[in-house]
Amino acid sequence: MVGSRAIESRESCQILTEAALSGIFGVPRGNLKGATDWEPTWSQPSTDGCAAFLFEVTMEQYSVFDIIGPRMTGPSSSHTAGAVRLSHTVRHIVGKPISKVQFTLYGSFAETGRGHGTDKALIAGILGLYPDDARIKDAYQMAADADLLVDFEYSDEPVEHPNTVRILATDIDGEDTEAVGQSIGGGKILITEINGLDVELTGDYPTIIIRHQDVPGVIAEVSHVLAQLNINIAFMRVFRHDRGEDAYMCIETDTPVTKDMQTIILSLCKSIQQLFAI
């Protein structure tokens, strides 16, 4: 028993290290093709020994398909492909059929969105299309066919990142989900807010988002169950409103967490209130 506890705490420690590493950059891996006006904090290799090492580690993640690729529907990786991914991710967060969606576009999204087809891209993502789908340009018609109500607002309110969108989705049971996301370049995205809670979610890896009570032991419990299911955690972040209140875990994994596995996690971890998989 003591032995198994020791393993558990070592795992937690590993997870914390991984989470801390990703936290240092504050942006997802793989942002080679930066977006307008925005510079990743690590865009220049630092001469500092530690930071230089971390930079190397992240660079190793890049693939030839980051250079020649992605295959995508144009015209812009940030304004089109990234927009599809943002709303596609929100579709998963909602987890149920969506009947109504309202998009508020900020910054460069608001200024040049129409010319870049950002509006169509956002609708396409909500409909479940991927960035390389040739039907993105027909998204308005597809939404009409699927009885999806869409509404756009273009805001000139200043935002932290130029390519920002706020998505308010209402599912068929009338429940609202509100998320804010940024398209940070090269088709990469960052979901920064879910239902008023600050998060950091990239969608680069299979991800589960868990809403849970902020009580001691939940993180260890969840990571333990994942370990038993042979799921390796790549990155993990924990967010909360306030001590003891609702909290969220974003867990990015190397392999997808199947529906069956999600049921197991839900049945074994009692403090979980909701679980979404992306």
Add this chain to the structure above:
Amino acid sequence: MSSRMFDSGKALVEYCNEQHITLGEAMLRREVAMGEHSREEIERDMCANLEVMRSSVRKGLTERVESVSGLSGGEAMLLFRYSKYNPFTGDNTCRAAASAMAVVEVNAAMGCIVAAPTAGASGILPGVLLECGVERSWTDAQLVEGLFAAGAVGMLFAKNATISGADGGCQAETGVASAMAAAAIVELAGGSPDQCLDAAAMTIKNVLGLVCDPVAGLVECPCIKRNALGAANAMLCADMTLCGITSLIPFDEVVSAMYAVGKDMRKEYRETAKGGLAMTPTGKKVAQRMKRINSK
């Protein structure tokens, strides 16, 4: 296999010479070494990229494409047809330039393309590679190898400089795309790894300092025509290399110079649409018109 082989062009060429392999093969080996996919899977994925490239060229040259903004479309087809009538650039170069434009026109019309290295510069590599491939009867397997060689050069820029217009201006997008295309065709024509990088160095030298100044912030003007230039630049530098001309400044130093110039560029010239052609009276007028469409 050395994990540092993509640290510099010099290290990469040394590795290739030691192993008696091409740049493309080195790139492929590194991808396999990353451990996520088998060699066959990686080759198949790159072949899928080649297919999308091919269909985007075909679409732009045969169909009536028009961009969402209404600013572009149809010019690639014009140039392609004209290429039969004794063009000054030679019919081969003229067709490659038209093909490059075709891809970016398709991109602007919300068609499917392969970013190479970015969407705005996506025409150069397919334009050059596919046109030269037809001309010289290269097989698909050879073209895929060419794509890996191009990827190797792009990777060197990504690791040691930038391939983002927002970081380094147009030189980092269409410039790097030309360098990638030049290296690919030099390799497929039988040039050495060293010659591939020399050709890449020369293409960048030719467009060093090129700013990113998209009118109304859209990937259309001047991007589409700069892809045409990029194709011609790549083919010219490939020819210069293959006839024995070398670059006085070595590849790695050119990469550093490109990065330094990019960093010195004012923000106005790095994809913000606040400088260069975007700020001409006509450029501003177009931007105003787009804004009105947007607010409707």
